[in-house]
Amino acid sequence: MSLIVQKYGGSSVADAEGVKRVARRIVQTKQAGHDVCVVVSAMGDSTDDLIDLANKVSPAPPARELDMLLTAGERISMAVLAMAIADLGMEARSFTGSQAGVITDADHGKARILDVTPGRITQALEAGHIAIVAGFQGVSQTTKDITTLGRGGSDTTAAALAAALRADVCEIYTDVDGVFTADPRILPSARKLDVVSCEEMLDLAASGSKILHLRCVEYARRYGIPLHVRSSWSKHPGTFIVDNPYDEGSGMEAPIITGIAHDVSEAKITVVGVPDEKGKAADIFTAVADAGISIDMIVQNVSVAATGLTDISFTLPQSDGPKAIQVLQAVKTTIGFADMLYDDKIGKMSVIGAGMRTNPGISAKLFRAMADADINIEMISTSEIRVSVVTRADQLEAAVRAAHTAFGLDSTEGEAIVYGGTGR
Amino acid sequence: MSLIVQKYGGSSVADAEGVKRVARRIVQTKQAGHDVCVVVSAMGDSTDDLIDLANKVSPAPPARELDMLLTAGERISMAVLAMAIADLGMEARSFTGSQAGVITDADHGKARILDVTPGRITQALEAGHIAIVAGFQGVSQTTKDITTLGRGGSDTTAAALAAALRADVCEIYTDVDGVFTADPRILPSARKLDVVSCEEMLDLAASGSKILHLRCVEYARRYGIPLHVRSSWSKHPGTFIVDNPYDEGSGMEAPIITGIAHDVSEAKITVVGVPDEKGKAADIFTAVADAGISIDMIVQNVSVAATGLTDISFTLPQSDGPKAIQVLQAVKTTIGFADMLYDDKIGKMSVIGAGMRTNPGISAKLFRAMADADINIEMISTSEIRVSVVTRADQLEAAVRAAHTAFGLDSTEGEAIVYGGTGR
Numbered sequence: 001m002s003l004i005v006q007k008y009g010g011s012s013v014a015d016a017e018g019v020k021r022v023a024r025r026i027v028q029t030k031q032a033g034h035d036v037c038v039v040v041s042a043m044g045d046s047t048d049d050l051i052d053l054a055n056k057v058s059p060a061p062p063a064r065e066l067d068m069l070l071t072a073g074e075r076i077s078m079a080v081l082a083m084a085i086a087d088l089g090m091e092a093r094s095f096t097g098s099q100a101g102v103i104t105d106a107d108h109g110k111a112r113i114l115d116v117t118p119g120r121i122t123q124a125l126e127a128g129h130i131a132i133v134a135g136f137q138g139v140s141q142t143t144k145d146i147t148t149l150g151r152g153g154s155d156t157t158a159a160a161l162a163a164a165l166r167a168d169v170c171e172i173y174t175d176v177d178g179v180f181t182a183d184p185r186i187l188p189s190a191r192k193l194d195v196v197s198c199e200e201m202l203d204l205a206a207s208g209s210k211i212l213h214l215r216c217v218e219y220a221r222r223y224g225i226p227l228h229v230r231s232s233w234s235k236h237p238g239t240f241i242v243d244n245p246y247d248e249g250s251g252m253e254a255p256i257i258t259g260i261a262h263d264v265s266e267a268k269i270t271v272v273g274v275p276d277e278k279g280k281a282a283d284i285f286t287a288v289a290d291a292g293i294s295i296d297m298i299v300q301n302v303s304v305a306a307t308g309l310t311d312i313s314f315t316l317p318q319s320d321g322p323k324a325i326q327v328l329q330a331v332k333t334t335i336g337f338a339d340m341l342y343d344d345k346i347g348k349m350s351v352i353g354a355g356m357r358t359n360p361g362i363s364a365k366l367f368r369a370m371a372d373a374d375i376n377i378e379m380i381s382t383s384e385i386r387v388s389v390v391t392r393a394d395q396l397e398a399a400v401r402a403a404h405t406a407f408g409l410d411s412t413e414g415e416a417i418v419y420g421g422t423g424r
Numbered sequence: 425m426s427l428i429v430q431k432y433g434g435s436s437v438a439d440a441e442g443v444k445r446v447a448r449r450i451v452q453t454k455q456a457g458h459d460v461c462v463v464v465s466a467m468g469d470s471t472d473d474l475i476d477l478a479n480k481v482s483p484a485p486p487a488r489e490l491d492m493l494l495t496a497g498e499r500i501s502m503a504v505l506a507m508a509i510a511d512l513g514m515e516a517r518s519f520t521g522s523q524a525g526v527i528t529d530a531d532h533g534k535a536r537i538l539d540v541t542p543g544r545i546t547q548a549l550e551a552g553h554i555a556i557v558a559g560f561q562g563v564s565q566t567t568k569d570i571t572t573l574g575r576g577g578s579d580t581t582a583a584a585l586a587a588a589l590r591a592d593v594c595e596i597y598t599d600v601d602g603v604f605t606a607d608p609r610i611l612p613s614a615r616k617l618d619v620v621s622c623e624e625m626l627d628l629a630a631s632g633s634k635i636l637h638l639r640c641v642e643y644a645r646r647y648g649i650p651l652h653v654r655s656s657w658s659k660h661p662g663t664f665i666v667d668n669p670y671d672e673g674s675g676m677e678a679p680i681i682t683g684i685a686h687d688v689s690e691a692k693i694t695v696v697g698v699p700d701e702k703g704k705a706a707d708i709f710t711a712v713a714d715a716g717i718s719i720d721m722i723v724q725n726v727s728v729a730a731t732g733l734t735d736i737s738f739t740l741p742q743s744d745g746p747k748a749i750q751v752l753q754a755v756k757t758t759i760g761f762a763d764m765l766y767d768d769k770i771g772k773m774s775v776i777g778a779g780m781r782t783n784p785g786i787s788a789k790l791f792r793a794m795a796d797a798d799i800n801i802e803m804i805s806t807s808e809i810r811v812s813v814v815t816r817a818d819q820l821e822a823a824v825r826a827a828h829t830a831f832g833l834d835s836t837e838g839e840a841i842v843y844g845g846t847g848r
Contacts, residue, residue: 057444
């Protein structure tokens with residue numbers, strides 16, 4: 001008998017029918033002899049509905065109260081799911097993040113899990129019950145206030161609980177069949193991957209792939225919990241995310257390119273006319289970091305010797321854009337730069353693969369593919385297993401298609417048939 | 425400076441506009457120099473919507489999970505109310521029943537408050553914040569599970585918090601101007617009462633008046649907290665409910681009849697052909713009580729000597745009807761009765777007044793009024809300050825009107841003008 005943590009997203013429990021379907025799946029897992037702990041997100045668009053309600057009474061609701069409000073969403077879904085399971089004749093008990101022992105810091109809206117003390121979950125499992133836990137939420141260690149982990153946080157709840165419970169596997173149920181070489185909604189020729197390394201998945205998540213929350217992968221990697229991303233609509237195996245699939249002896253060779261992620265949620269700020277003096281860049285990024293804003297890519301143009309001035313561009317989440325402009329405005333005179341430009345019409349594409357580190361020329365091949373497709377590259381950033389480029393937002397899908405083809409990721413007819421399972 | 429507990433019902437916070445209106449009222453109270461602790465119910469019909477959702481996945485949802493589900497309603501309303509107050513420039517903090525220290529037994533769906541330990545509320549008030557507490561909910565002392573107090577439970581939360589915080593007054597905001605001599609929706613000539621004794625209010629609440637939850641009045645009486653029932657739509661004073669308004673020296677004389685309550689939520693069960701032997705009635709009511717069903721009125725017919733059999737009728741909440749029939753069916757042979765009749769087309773009217781105990785002839789006058797209005801009385805029950813009669817449900821409103829007139833409660837033109845506040 002093994003212990004399985006299953007996470008179901010909001011689209012899987014969008015309505016009563018969805019809840020009943022998921023309940024049947026959970027009951028089947030339990031009947032197969034496993035202990036089951038389920039993490040569930042809020043139903044369908046209910047989180048957005050709650051945000052709309054908040055905005056009707058306040059343009060800038062306090063973060064503590066917004067967290068209190070939003071956590072009502074999982075409270076509803078988990079209770080209804082427990083009822084649907086009970087209706088199938090099994091015992092289920094729902095628990096809030098706080099009751100499940102999900103202890104976080106007090107950073108409302110994007111709290112980090114500090115500890116998980118799942119005593120009540122263990123008790124429920126030992127009593128033979130199915131435990132249902134609210135995703136996305138926890139309780140602050142210091143203030144005892146209710147917190148949320150940010151969008152996608154239910155994935156992290158699942159991985160953290162799986163680690164604390166020493167689960168055998170953490171299954172992430174979604175509405176696609178697994179992790180693909182690119183987003184199949186914009187690229188129908190994308191192929192499903194059977195296995196991805198944690199390292200690659202981290203880069204995919206950080207690069208805008210919505211399939212898994214970044215911190216979920218970090219948790220799973222740190223505690224050695226295998227993740228299994230699969231569809232709640234089929235019984236097909238999905239994609240396993242494990243720490244070292246390409247170890248010697250595993251018989252698997254690291255693919256040169258695993259997949260392509262894209263992201264239109266970022267904006268670019270260019271700080272114009274920065275005095276080319278020691279510490280000026282540090283001053284700019286300190287001001288931004290002190291406001292709690294994470295930046296992604298940074299490009300500093302070569303200083304024009306005659307003027308002694310340089311331009312610095314960086315990307316950041318669009319949602320942090322107004323705040324960043326505000327804090328930079330406040331230090332404009334002190335730092336002595338001339339102007340700021342804000343651009344939220346950018347797109348970012350990232351090409352990721354663990355095999356990249358032993359294969360030179362990946363960047364060159366990518367830039368050639370972009371040039372052939374008439375796509376202008378505005379910024380470039382590389383890591384050991386990733387190359388990211390920024391383009392105009394409206395060129396991003398063309399960029400993904402061009403790169404996907406250039407790196408030979410498009411599914412061939414034969415492979416597509418195997419994957420589709422028609423047996424021809 | 426005084427400490428005021430204010431309770432707002434679901435109809436006062438039915439939508440974003442209602443929430444903002446209530447927020448303004450709360451802020452005005454705070455600005456007048458008072459400490460304010462607010463208890464709020466779920467918005468509008470949201471509790472019913474959650475029950476509908478539960479019934480979509482299960483015809484008989486487990487009580488623990490139903491409580492978990494329903495408490496999402498106040499979580500939403502309290503967070504949104506705190507946001508609306510913050511938007512007016514005041515600091516507000518919302519707290520769940522559990523966070524506010526509302527400790528209950530584990531009787532899901534109708535839990536009783538065992539203790540209130542409002543440490544976090546006191547801290548919030550001392551910090552100058554407005555505290556918002558979820559009504560209707562608590563946490564079980566033994567299981568640590570979330571509980572609800574039953575319909576109208578937010579009133580009880582308010583009175584219990586007012587007692588624990590030693591508040592100066594507990595204001596119950598509603599959509600009518602106070603407590604009336606009868607329900608003004610069915611009797612436009614009903615008069616608002618300025619003062620009602622706790623004793624009378626308890627009988628009104630127990631007799632079907634929806635204006636205040638019975639346990640709320642019990643709490644306020646036990647801890648000597650004045651209740652003030654008033655409209656959230658006007659600044660008029662409402663009805664004060666205090667322990668002994670008719671004490672010597674208060675200058676107030678107890679009215680013979682204070683008001684008339686009516687109730688269509690009960691059903692009548694008649695157990696037919698019960699052997700007229702010692703202990704048979706006790707057997708019947710023990711079986712019903714063991715199922716957790718509260719019964720209200722009981723009538724035992726005179727035994728017909730020739731048969732040695734008697735009939736026993738009692739009233740109970742319609743919602744408990746099916747369960748009662750079930751448990752009685754199970755003991756039918758043991759007790760040896762012949763049959764059961766179930767009737768949910770009954771109405772109950774209660775005439776209540778503290779002055780009744782010194783005025784003979786109240787029952788006679790009531791029965792005369794019913795006879796004059798051609799209304800048949802099926803059951804009668806009396807206490808020191810109350811006379812209740814059961815009629816056909818479709819005759820109940822006529823019964824209320826006839827009694828209201830017979831006891832001189834209809835508002836005269838002059839009184840109505842004074843109450844309307846036109847100053848003429």
